[in-house]
Amino acid sequence: MSDRGRGEHEGRTAGEVAEEQARSRNGSSNGAGGHLAEDAVADAKTQARVDPENVERSSGLATAVKQLAGAGAALGYAVGEQVRNRIPKADLDERDPDYIREQLPGLWMLASFYFRAEVRGLENIPAEGPVLLVGNHSGGNLTPDTSVFTLAFNTYFGVERRFYQLAHNLVLSMPGLGFLRKYGTVAASPENANKALDSGAALLVYPGGDYEVHRPSWESGKVDFGGRKGFIRLALDKDVPLVPVVSIGGQETALFLSRGGWLAKLSGADKYLRLKVIPISIALPWGLNVGDLLGHIPLPAKITIEVLAPIDLREQFGPEPDIDEVYEHVTGVMQDALSGLAAERRFPVIG
Amino acid sequence: MRLNQSIAIAAPPKLIWEYVTDPANVLHYMSGVTRWEVVGEQRTGLGARYRMLIKVGSAEVGGLIEVVEFTKERDMAWSSVTGVDQRGRWRVRELGPDRTRVELRFAYGVAGSGLVGYVSELVAAPGLGTHMRRSLQQLKRQVENQRLREVAERRRAEREGATA
Numbered sequence: 001m002s003d004r005g006r007g008e009h010e011g012r013t014a015g016e017v018a019e020e021q022a023r024s025r026n027g028s029s030n031g032a033g034g035h036l037a038e039d040a041v042a043d044a045k046t047q048a049r050v051d052p053e054n055v056e057r058s059s060g061l062a063t064a065v066k067q068l069a070g071a072g073a074a075l076g077y078a079v080g081e082q083v084r085n086r087i088p089k090a091d092l093d094e095r096d097p098d099y100i101r102e103q104l105p106g107l108w109m110l111a112s113f114y115f116r117a118e119v120r121g122l123e124n125i126p127a128e129g130p131v132l133l134v135g136n137h138s139g140g141n142l143t144p145d146t147s148v149f150t151l152a153f154n155t156y157f158g159v160e161r162r163f164y165q166l167a168h169n170l171v172l173s174m175p176g177l178g179f180l181r182k183y184g185t186v187a188a189s190p191e192n193a194n195k196a197l198d199s200g201a202a203l204l205v206y207p208g209g210d211y212e213v214h215r216p217s218w219e220s221g222k223v224d225f226g227g228r229k230g231f232i233r234l235a236l237d238k239d240v241p242l243v244p245v246v247s248i249g250g251q252e253t254a255l256f257l258s259r260g261g262w263l264a265k266l267s268g269a270d271k272y273l274r275l276k277v278i279p280i281s282i283a284l285p286w287g288l289n290v291g292d293l294l295g296h297i298p299l300p301a302k303i304t305i306e307v308l309a310p311i312d313l314r315e316q317f318g319p320e321p322d323i324d325e326v327y328e329h330v331t332g333v334m335q336d337a338l339s340g341l342a343a344e345r346r347f348p349v350i351g
Numbered sequence: 352m353r354l355n356q357s358i359a360i361a362a363p364p365k366l367i368w369e370y371v372t373d374p375a376n377v378l379h380y381m382s383g384v385t386r387w388e389v390v391g392e393q394r395t396g397l398g399a400r401y402r403m404l405i406k407v408g409s410a411e412v413g414g415l416i417e418v419v420e421f422t423k424e425r426d427m428a429w430s431s432v433t434g435v436d437q438r439g440r441w442r443v444r445e446l447g448p449d450r451t452r453v454e455l456r457f458a459y460g461v462a463g464s465g466l467v468g469y470v471s472e473l474v475a476a477p478g479l480g481t482h483m484r485r486s487l488q489q490l491k492r493q494v495e496n497q498r499l500r501e502v503a504e505r506r507r508a509e510r511e512g513a514t515a
Contacts (some may be wrong), residue, residue: 102463104435105471112408113474119409148409156412158433 078257087138092192092199095184097159101149103183104159107151114300115144115249116351119152127157128242130197131310132230135208136223136334137213140249140281141171141292145247148303149204150183160200166193168210170273191235197238204245207231213250214259214279214292220251221342223335225327226276232313232326241310244334248341252349253298254283260290302351304341352472354364354480357442357454358487362498364443364451370425371441371493374401380493382485383478387412387466397421400432405482407475413437436460453490455483 111117122220138145139275146165153163163237166188167200171177184201186192204211211226223246249316269275281298283289311330313321345351360367372395377387386404395401397418398510404413414434421427428440442454457479461468 045409098463100467101461102465105461105464108412109467109471109474110412111410115409117409128400149459151410155412155434156404158414245472 016286019224046113057298091344092162092164092184092195092201094181094186095162095164096182099182100154100184100331104151104154107157111148111151111303115148115303116300117144117148117152117303117305119148119305119307122152124155124307124309125153125157125202125243126241126310128161129162130200130234130238131202132197132231132238132240132242133202133204133233133245134242134330135204135206135245135306136225136338137208138197138249138251139298140214140218140250140256140296142253142285142295142298143193143250144253144298144301144303145250145305146204149245149247149305150283152334153202156203161206162196162310164192164196165204166206168274170275187197190230193234194238197234197240205231205234209257210275210277213253213279214256214277217251217254217256217348218256220248221338223331223338225331227327228245229323229327232323232330235313236321238247239314239339241312242330243310244337246310246338246341247303247305248345249303250350252301254281254296255320256281256291263290295346299349301349302345304344305351306337306341308337352459352476353456353458354476354483355454355456356480356483357452358491359446359492360451360453360491360495361449362451363449364424364445366498366501367443367451367453367490367494370488370497371443372396372421372427374399376493377403380486380489381405381482382489383407383482386413390415401429405479407478407482409509433511455487455509457483 039322056267082140082335089095123296125133135144135145135149150163150165151162157163162184164186167180167185169187172180172185172187186196188205191206193203207225207230208223209226209228211228213221215224256279258280260280262276263279263280264270264275267278269278279289281289281292281296283292285297286294286298289296311333313326316330357382374387374389374394378384378395381387383405384403385406386402388402390400390402395418398514399418401416402414403416404411404428406412412435414437415432416429416434416437416439418435419428419430420440426440426442428438430496431437437459439458440454440456442452442456444454446452446454459479460472464471
C-alpha cells in the first residue's frame with residue numbers, strides 16, 4: 001500500500017487529526033494547551049481548504065504528518081521503555097552529604113557570580129523535622145533556581161540535614177545526570193515522597209513540573225501549577241508544615257516561546273514519557289530549540305528566591321481541609337510574593 | 352585560604368576581651384554575620400559552641416563552631432565542627448597603657464573540593480577581607496565608645512563625690 005493510500009484508508013486529514021487533539025485536550029480542561037491545539041486545528045484547516053484544487057498534495061501532507069507522528073510515537077515508546085528501565089529505585093541513601101559538601105564551592109561560584117542569586121527568608125523553614133517545600137518551577141530543563149536553592153539550603157542548615165527533591169523521571173534517567181541522586185534528587189512518585197517525609201527530611205516539590213517550567217518567558221511572573229494538587233494531600237497525609245518558595249529569573253535564561261503541548265500529544269510523548277510538553281524556545285547554543293532534551297546554555301539571568309512563612313494546613317483550615325480551598329490559598333500567597341519579586345525587576349536578565 | 356587583619360584600639364585588653372568573648376555582642380560588630388547562637392549550656396570559654404552564619408556572595412555560609420583555645424585576655428581560637436572548614440583566632444596584645452592591638456585571623460576552605468574549591472576560596476577572599484576589616488573597625492568604635500562612657504561615668508562620680 002502506498003503512503004497516500006494508507007493515509008486515505010485511515011480516512012483522516014491533518015485537520016481532523018489536529019481537531020481530535022483539540023477535542024481531547026479541551027475535554028481535559030487544559031485551557032492553555034487547548035488554545036494551542038485550536039490554533040493547530042485552524043492552521044491545518046487553512047492548509048487543507050485554501051487550495052481546494054490541490055487536494056492531492058494536501059492529502060500527501062496529511063500522510064506525511066501522520067507518518068511523522070507515527071514514527072514519533074514509536075520512538076517515544078522506545079525511549080519511554082529506556083527511561084522506565086533507567087529510573088533508579090527509590091533509595092534515599094543515595095544522597096551523599098560528603099559529595100554535596102565538596103560541590104558547594106562550585107555551586108557557590110555559579111550562584112554568586114553567574115546568576116547573582118539572592119535567597120531570602122530561609123529562617124522561615126522550621127529548623128528541624130520533616131517539611132514540605134513547594135516551589136514554582138522555572139528555567140526549562142536546566143533549572144537554575146533549583147541549583148541556587150540547593151546551595152542555599154545546604155549552606156544554611158548544613159549538609160547533615162536531609163534534603164530531598166522530587167524530579168521528573170526523564171531527568172533522573174538522562175545519561176550524565178546520575179550525580180543528581182547524590183544531591184538527594186529522587187523520582188517524583190508518591191512512594192518516594194512518603195519515604196522522604198517519613199525519614200524526617202525536608203522535601204522540595206515543584207507541583208507545576210514540566211508544565212510550569214516551560215511556560216512562555218512572558219509568563220515569568222506567574223505561578224501555574226496546572227491544577228496539580230497532590231502536594232496538598234501529601235502534606236495532609238504526613239501532617240507536615242508546607243513552606244512555599246517562590247523564585248524569579250529562571251524563565252529569562254532563554255526565550256521560551258511555547259510549551260508545545262500539541263507536539264507532545266502528536267508524538268505520543270505524553271503517553272510514553274509522561275511529558276505533557278515538548279517546549280519550543282530560542283536558546284543558546286542551538287537557536288531554535290525544540291524539546292530542550294540536550295539542555296541549553298542558560299543566559300546569566302539574576303535569580304531571586306524568597307522563602308515564605310510556613311503554612312500549617314490543619315491549624316489554618318481545620319481538621320479536614322478542603323483541597324481546592326487550600327490550593328487557592330497556597331497558589332494565591334505564592335502569586336502575591338512572585339508578583340512582588342517581578343515588580344522589583346527593572347530589566348530582563350539583568351534583574 | 353588564610354586572612355589576617357589587625358587594628359589598634361584605645362582601650363585596655365580586659366575591656367576588649369570582655370566585649371569580644373560575650374556572644375551577645377557578636378552581631379553588633381561582626382560585619383556580614385547573620386547568625387551567632389549559643390548551642391548548649393556554656394555561653395563562653397573553652398568548649399563553648401556557636402551556630403554561626405556569614406553572608407558571602409549568594410550564600411549564608413557557616414555551621415557549628417567550637418572554642419578550642421581560651422587564654423584569658425590574650426587568645427581565643429575556634430574551629431568548625433560542621434559546615435565549611437574554618438579556624439579563627441582573636442589575638443589581643445597590650446601595646447601600652449590604654450592601648451591594645453587586636454588581630455583577627457580566619458582560615459577557611461572545603462576539603463576535597465579540588466581546583467574549583469581553591470578558585471572559590473580565592474574569589475571569596477576580597478569579600479571576607481572586607482567583612483573582617485569592617486568588623487575590626489566596628490569593634491574599635493564600639494569598645495572605644497564604651498571606654499569613653501566608662502571614663503565619663505568615673506569623672507561624673509568624682510564630681511558628684513566632691514560636691515557632696
